[in-house]
Amino acid sequence: MNPYNTSRRDFLKNSSMGFGMLAASSLFQRDLMANLSSPLAPKVPHFPAKAKSVIFLYMDGGVSQVDSFDPKPQLAKENGQAPKFKLDATVFNNTGNILKSPWEFKNYGESGLPISDLFPHIGSCADDLCIIRSMTALSPNHPNANYALHCGHVLAGRPSMGSWFSYGLGSMNQNLPSYVVVNGGLIPSGGMQTFGNGFLPDNHQASIVGPKHPVMNNIAPRESLSKLQRKKLDYLNSIDTAFFKKYHHADQVEAAIENYELAYRMQMEVPEVSDISKETEATRKLYGMDSPYEQTRQYASQCLIARRLVEQGVRFVELTMAKVNGADRWDQHGHLKEGHEMNAFTVDQPIAGLIKDLKSRGLLDSTLLVFSGEFGRTPFAQGQNGRDHNPQGFSMWMAGGGIKGGTVYGATDEYGYRAVENKVDVHDLHANMMHLMGIDHKQLTYRFSGRDVRLTDVFGNIIPEILA
Amino acid sequence: MKKLSFYLCTALLLLLALLLGWLVVFTEAQAAAEESLQWTQFLGRFHPVILHLPVGLFVGLFVIELAALRKRNDGLERSANILVWLMAFTSVMTAYLGLLLASSGDYSGETLWLHKWLGILFSATALLVTFFKLLSLYAEGKGTVVYRLLMIALFCLLPVVGHYGGNLTHGSDYLIEYAPAWMKKILESREESAVNADSLTSVAEGNLFTQQIQPMLDQYCVQCHGIEKQKSKYRLDTYEYLMTPGKLGDTPIKPFKISESKLLEYMWLPESDDMAMPPEGKPRPSAEAIMRLTHWVAYGAEGPPVDEAALAAERAAKEAQLAKIYQLIDSGIMVLPLSRDSEFFYVDFQNAKRVIADEDFALLAEMKDRISELKMTGVEVTTPQLELLRGAAELRILNLTGLVSADAVIDTINSFAALETLNLFGSDLSDAGLATLSVPTVGSLHLGATQVTAPQMLAYQEAHQGLKVYGDVDLEAVRVIEEIDLANSAQFNPQTKK
Numbered sequence: 009m010n011p012y013n014t015s016r017r018d019f020l021k022n023s024s025m026g027f028g029m030l031a032a033s034s035l036f037q038r039d040l041m042a043n044l045s046s047p048l049a050p051k052v053p054h055f056p057a058k059a060k061s062v063i064f065l066y067m068d069g070g071v072s073q074v075d076s077f078d079p080k081p082q083l084a085k086e087n088g089q090a091p092k093f094k095l096d097a098t099v100f101n102n103t104g105n106i107l108k109s110p111w112e113f114k115n116y117g118e119s120g121l122p123i124s125d126l127f128p129h130i131g132s133c134a135d136d137l138c139i140i141r142s143m144t145a146l147s148p149n150h151p152n153a154n155y156a157l158h159c160g161h162v163l164a165g166r167p168s169m170g171s172w173f174s175y176g177l178g179s180m181n182q183n184l185p186s187y188v189v190v191n192g193g194l195i196p197s198g199g200m201q202t203f204g205n206g207f208l209p210d211n212h213q214a215s216i217v218g219p220k221h222p223v224m225n226n227i228a229p230r231e232s233l234s235k236l237q238r239k240k241l242d243y244l245n246s247i248d249t250a251f252f253k254k255y256h257h258a259d260q261v262e263a264a265i266e267n268y269e270l271a272y273r274m275q276m277e278v279p280e281v282s283d284i285s286k287e288t289e290a291t292r293k294l295y296g297m298d299s300p301y302e303q304t305r306q307y308a309s310q311c312l313i314a315r316r317l318v319e320q321g322v323r324f325v326e327l328t329m330a331k332v333n334g335a336d337r338w339d340q341h342g343h344l345k346e347g348h349e350m351n352a353f354t355v356d357q358p359i360a361g362l363i364k365d366l367k368s369r370g371l372l373d374s375t376l377l378v379f380s381g382e383f384g385r386t387p388f389a390q391g392q393n394g395r396d397h398n399p400q401g402f403s404m405w406m407a408g409g410g411i412k413g414g415t416v417y418g419a420t421d422e423y424g425y426r427a428v429e430n431k432v433d434v435h436d437l438h439a440n441m442m443h444l445m446g447i448d449h450k451q452l453t454y455r456f457s458g459r460d461v462r463l464t465d466v467f468g469n470i471i472p473e474i475l476a
Numbered sequence: 477m478k479k480l481s482f483y484l485c486t487a488l489l490l491l492l493a494l495l496l497g498w499l500v501v502f503t504e505a506q507a508a509a510e511e512s513l514q515w516t517q518f519l520g521r522f523h524p525v526i527l528h529l530p531v532g533l534f535v536g537l538f539v540i541e542l543a544a545l546r547k548r549n550d551g552l553e554r555s556a557n558i559l560v561w562l563m564a565f566t567s568v569m570t571a572y573l574g575l576l577l578a579s580s581g582d583y584s585g586e587t588l589w590l591h592k593w594l595g596i597l598f599s600a601t602a603l604l605v606t607f608f609k610l611l612s613l614y615a616e617g618k619g620t621v622v623y624r625l626l627m628i629a630l631f632c633l634l635p636v637v638g639h640y641g642g643n644l645t646h647g648s649d650y651l652i653e654y655a656p657a658w659m660k661k662i663l664e665s666r667e668e669s670a671v672n673a674d675s676l677t678s679v680a681e682g683n684l685f686t687q688q689i690q691p692m693l694d695q696y697c698v699q700c701h702g703i704e705k706q707k708s709k710y711r712l713d714t715y716e717y718l719m720t721p722g723k724l725g726d727t728p729i730k731p732f733k734i735s736e737s738k739l740l741e742y743m744w745l746p747e748s749d750d751m752a753m754p755p756e757g758k759p760r761p762s763a764e765a766i767m768r769l770t771h772w773v774a775y776g777a778e779g780p781p782v783d784e785a786a787l788a789a790e791r792a793a794k795e796a797q798l799a800k801i802y803q804l805i806d807s808g809i810m811v812l813p814l815s816r817d818s819e820f821f822y823v824d825f826q827n828a829k830r831v832i833a834d835e836d837f838a839l840l841a842e843m844k845d846r847i848s849e850l851k852m853t854g855v856e857v858t859t860p861q862l863e864l865l866r867g868a869a870e871l872r873i874l875n876l877t878g879l880v881s882a883d884a885v886i887d888t889i890n891s892f893a894a895l896e897t898l899n900l901f902g903s904d905l906s907d908a909g910l911a912t913l914s915v916p917t918v919g920s921l922h923l924g925a926t927q928v929t930a931p932q933m934l935a936y937q938e939a940h941q942g943l944k945v946y947g948d949v950d951l952e953a954v955r956v957i958e959e960i961d962l963a964n965s966a967q968f969n970p971q972t973k974k
Binding site for chain 1: 810812813814815816817818824826827853875877897899901902920922924925946947948949951953954955957958960961962964965967
């Protein structure tokens, strides 16, 4: 099941080449793994990676594209009129009239990207963003669109992209999990399966931590002596190993053994990495830790922890939204203005702070930021003042490692309803994310159910226009 | 009268013996020359036909002599006389043809050697038998005992010679191929040890190309496709040339691909075909030899053996290199190739202990020209340690976030000519240190949270236009955005809300 399984011929070929070639050969692979004896041992990328880590800023519920990154003046002109274009059925089918954006757009940065007043902080980072305005979703429903966005398939049970990255690249840090979800409180619609490892080995599932120090319960050892704990663990280990030997190969048991060991090593690292009180006052302010709004402070804390995790070599970090009534997600079927404003206020400054901080620390080049909801929202109203789900076309953006900043890719029609130019779907998104991380999405496979399964199934195109 | 004919007959036998001796020497020498190859091959093929004559004659003689043991009889005696002479003549003939066949080159190895010399022994013994028969005839019973002993010797020799000959023609497992299982088991287990010993030696020295393919090509092809002549610009005298296309653009041999290996096609064509190789009139290898060549191609056309000692030495050197990398990894210093095809490494001190041992740095220094990216954050790197990496030629990204006494290592850093990203965020770099920095000239330089003052940073940026200098984040600008944002929001502006 080694993703980089090479044949004996390759080995022989390599053995007649230089030192460097040998190092990259399977021999090195195998022995490196053996040396670390961990499924999270780093693996050699298919090609040189632009980014080493991903921070996925998941915008739960679906941000409205025409109110954020895809200005549509036509909506203001036809505001209040019945839509003149053909409509698909929406989830609630309570279709109202054209609803203009309550927010003005401004052009930001040298690139002059138009971004709405919802995101003035993110606007100040416009030159780092690549906005994809022609994103499409595979489903108009939250859970299925979520599975698609996270796992590349509308049904539950597939491995999440973070698991694929963990499986394909391992981690440079052996004392932390390679895939971490910093949970603001709101598990995405679709549940834990969105973070699941599916058929991949269990070591690649997400480790879910809280938004605030110490982020994990029971991470401090109960034993007074570390020796005592080690002895307990060794005993547990011997029982598991005996089971393992008796019943031959059992993925779950193998993963459990490894997870105990990882948790043991995490005891030291996790409290350290999550303690954002060590950050300077300036940094804390940058992220919005002094915001008057509690949710902003929490998201700032999540962003800070994400940066600290990435600094420590964690491969994939996902941030989820906070769980508070009324401002929990971008799913404004009604009261668009109030809801979107609260959500934007929550994430805008922390995200911009994250970008600026990473840039200052020289980490933006090696960190890929992805900002996306599971779909967009309709340009016409649901009821009076809401917007329904719109999978036909919406905006998302990427920034950082290997992304061409200050660019826009693709376009929707004049209402911002359907993607009409350079359509992008989740498979393309995943393919490009993997590409930037040094993985050929067509080569990273796992044999399951008689197939060599990929994150991108049989789809996914690399988009050269968005790559630096 | 009797005496005269005895001498004449003896002389004749001596002549035959001399002829046999001469043939052995002559055909040995003949094998080297090539002119009479065609006749050699033609006649040689009659060996398996002719050989049945002496065998049959000997069996007949043996039966007659057995019968004569019971009761002497003139008729039997005369028959024996005729048979013994015929046997003498035909066995020498057979030996000669056998020698011709052996020298045609289609057969080789231990079996041939055994068959050849046992065959010659048989012929020589047959001549001796004839002589003693003669003697016993003319000297009234003298030599009869020797004659009978020699007959018994021939009787024992015959199946042995025949067995090896049969092995040459039909293969060694021909006889017992369809034997009952129990018999096979007994026979094989006995034969196995012999076969194993044989195949072991042949594997140890053995290479199909050097032992069979190359000699065949040398014999039939290289005269026109070799170092002296290269007809149609094809050469077949080395393994490499076999894989090199000639005038027609065809490659003689493509490993695993019989249909694309043109040499095979030309060799399989009937001699009358214009494209047939070797051309009409030239000696051609046997179908078995071409089949062997085809088989060799089908199984990948393995080349001549490589210099095992040199390979082993190379391998050992690489193992030693790997051992050093493992030692670094054991110390928590991750060493990872940039990609599967890359010769360069990403080195990360992520999992290392806070203080790095000098010996680890010494190991790292050995591979310094292979390091493309170096991340040394969260560890205490000393000035002398970093100095060990001086001149790292391919180092492009250097992350020294949080480095203590950064000013002291600037001189070392300046020796990294290929540097594109230098990260000194959070280090104690001062204005004085920055003034001595000369790399990178392009790319990015991170000076946030250092002791470098804002005017100095600005001046440095001015002086290095190809470089992007990153300082601290402009917090004031963030504050301004925040204020406006709050002011615009009815919901999140507590002041205006109340």
